[in-house]
Amino acid sequence: MKIAVLGTGVVGRTLAERLARLGHEVRIGTRDVAATLARTAPDGMGNPPYAQWARQHPDVALGTFAEATADAELVVNATHGQASIAALTAAGAQHLAGKVLLDTANPLDFSQGFPPRLFVADTDSLGEQIQAAFPELRVVKALNTLTAELMVDPKAVGAGEHSVFVAGNDGEAKATVTALLESFGHTDVIDLGDISGARGTEMLLPIWLRLMGTLDTPMFQFRIVR
Amino acid sequence: MKIAVLGTGVVGRTLAERLARLGHEVRIGTRDVAATLARTAPDGMGNPPYAQWARQHPDVALGTFAEATADAELVVNATHGQASIAALTAAGAQHLAGKVLLDTANPLDFSQGFPPRLFVADTDSLGEQIQAAFPELRVVKALNTLTAELMVDPKAVGAGEHSVFVAGNDGEAKATVTALLESFGHTDVIDLGDISGARGTEMLLPIWLRLMGTLDTPMFQFRIVR
Numbered sequence: 256m257k258i259a260v261l262g263t264g265v266v267g268r269t270l271a272e273r274l275a276r277l278g279h280e281v282r283i284g285t286r287d288v289a290a291t292l293a294r295t296a297p298d299g300m301g302n303p304p305y306a307q308w309a310r311q312h313p314d315v316a317l318g319t320f321a322e323a324t325a326d327a328e329l330v331v332n333a334t335h336g337q338a339s340i341a342a343l344t345a346a347g348a349q350h351l352a353g354k355v356l357l358d359t360a361n362p363l364d365f366s367q368g369f370p371p372r373l374f375v376a377d378t379d380s381l382g383e384q385i386q387a388a389f390p391e392l393r394v395v396k397a398l399n400t401l402t403a404e405l406m407v408d409p410k411a412v413g414a415g416e417h418s419v420f421v422a423g424n425d426g427e428a429k430a431t432v433t434a435l436l437e438s439f440g441h442t443d444v445i446d447l448g449d450i451s452g453a454r455g456t457e458m459l460l461p462i463w464l465r466l467m468g469t470l471d472t473p474m475f476q477f478r479i480v481r
Numbered sequence: 482m483k484i485a486v487l488g489t490g491v492v493g494r495t496l497a498e499r500l501a502r503l504g505h506e507v508r509i510g511t512r513d514v515a516a517t518l519a520r521t522a523p524d525g526m527g528n529p530p531y532a533q534w535a536r537q538h539p540d541v542a543l544g545t546f547a548e549a550t551a552d553a554e555l556v557v558n559a560t561h562g563q564a565s566i567a568a569l570t571a572a573g574a575q576h577l578a579g580k581v582l583l584d585t586a587n588p589l590d591f592s593q594g595f596p597p598r599l600f601v602a603d604t605d606s607l608g609e610q611i612q613a614a615f616p617e618l619r620v621v622k623a624l625n626t627l628t629a630e631l632m633v634d635p636k637a638v639g640a641g642e643h644s645v646f647v648a649g650n651d652g653e654a655k656a657t658v659t660a661l662l663e664s665f666g667h668t669d670v671i672d673l674g675d676i677s678g679a680r681g682t683e684m685l686l687p688i689w690l691r692l693m694g695t696l697d698t699p700m701f702q703f704r705i706v707r
Contacts, residue, residue, distance in 0.1 A: 265599050267500055267539055290536065293567040332658070343644070358608075359625055371606060372603060373602075373603045376602050376603050377598060377599045377602050377684075377687060378598060379523045379675075397484070412706055412707055413706035413707070416706065417704075417706040420688075441590055445692070445695065446695065447688070447691050447692070447695055448694070448695060452688075452691050454687050455687040455688030455689075455690075455692075456688060458602070458603075458684040458685070458688065459684070459685070459688060461603060461680050461681040461684050462646075462673070462678075462681025462682060462684065462685060463681075464681075465673045465674065465678050465681045466671070466705060468674070469671065469672065469674060470705075470707055472707070474704075474707065475705055475706060475707035476706045476707070477704070477705065477706070478637035478643075478703070478704040478705075478706045479692060479696075479700060479701055479702075479703065479704075480642065480702045480704045481638055481639070481698070481700065481701035481702070
């Protein structure tokens with residue numbers, strides 16, 4: 256499948272690498288290709304600059320948001336939550352219409368330090384905001400409740416015996432995303448119903464952030480025991 | 482231990498019954514004893530009126546909020562979130578000072594129907610509001626993330642292999658509550674730090690409510706796999 260991954264951070268890189276390894280044709284989208292390639296310093300988390308990562312991953316192409324999405328069959332939103340609408344706007348509604356969006360972003364606002372605040376909660380969600388801004392996009396909220404490494408390698412904790420969620424208005428789109436998650440190794444994909452189910456998964460972030468501090472690692476996952 | 486359970490609903494009754502069975506001296510607190518005993522109709526969830534339940538549980542006493550808390554060593558808040566501050570105010574700050582409060586309530590507002598909205602989220606929590614209103618109370622947020630039956634019978638799903646949380650400013654109070662949870666059969670009690678950790682557990686409610694609909698049962702539980 257031709258897949259666009261919007262966002263050059265850890266989530267975008269991790270998903271792109273795994274998707275390429277699974278045989279998909281992957282293009283990462285960024286706001287400004289020249290600026291992305293010009294960076295030479297590690298990011299705030301100590302990750303190498305994009306150009307260095309790109310040299311190690313020649314099977315993953317890079318383009319503008321519009322170039323990446325133009326002929327993609329599926330789009331992954333791996334941008335920061337505050338940048339997501341702008342990134343999708345830059346991609347262009349005409350390049351998004353009718354396509355499935357796997358939305359991994361969270362509505363986190365780091366402007367007041369750590370822990371970040373949610374810029375939308377309970378009565379709305381980032382997933383719904385994206386769906387409302389791009390009505391022809393088939394938004395599926397998924398993978399926003401676990402660290403990047405576990406998104407693509409579920410067996411790295413608890414033998415993979417944990418749960419991920421999908422929420423969206425389009426059943427076929429959810430089936431496509433569910434199949435993709437299963438190709439990563441996820442075995443318990445729970446359908447939370449329409450896109451307003453994103454409220455619940457985005458509001459997992461505050462306890463996720465607390466747990467990361469308490470457990471001193473992001474390598475943990477929610478399991479819905481029933 | 483002498484334990485006051487504030488609230489005559491399912492959560493209060495379930496906890497009171499289990500605590501009494503464990504040998505504690507339990508008194509349920511209510512706003513108006515005569516009114517509580519006068520009800521003859523089942524509640525909105527089909528639970529029998531309190532008087533009927535009380536006849537089957539002669540080992541659980543009933544009193545006003547103040548009577549229940551006056552000589553209690555530990556207090557359990559099992560009132561609705563919107564009624565919690567009023568219930569504790571009626572109990573009287575002098576009866577609460579220095580005591581441990583196991584706060585099971587959630588900040589749910591059902592005034593606009595189902596699903597309920599959170600009346601506080603992300604930047605504050607009901608647990609913190611209670612702690613702020615009663616500074617001498619040692620508030621421990623716990624058990625607000627699972628259905629009443631599982632609070633006291635964890636093995637009823639997944640052989641009890643799931644997680645509960647405590648959050649509070651007083652380490653000794655958290656140890657007391659943790660021991661109580663372990664006496665119920667909980668084996669994975671995660672300390673989320675100070676009372677602001679209640680934000681994360683209270684914000685689990687939206688996904689909890691969604692899952693109850695999706696799974697068509699409240700008999701499920703979160704496990705933190707790590």
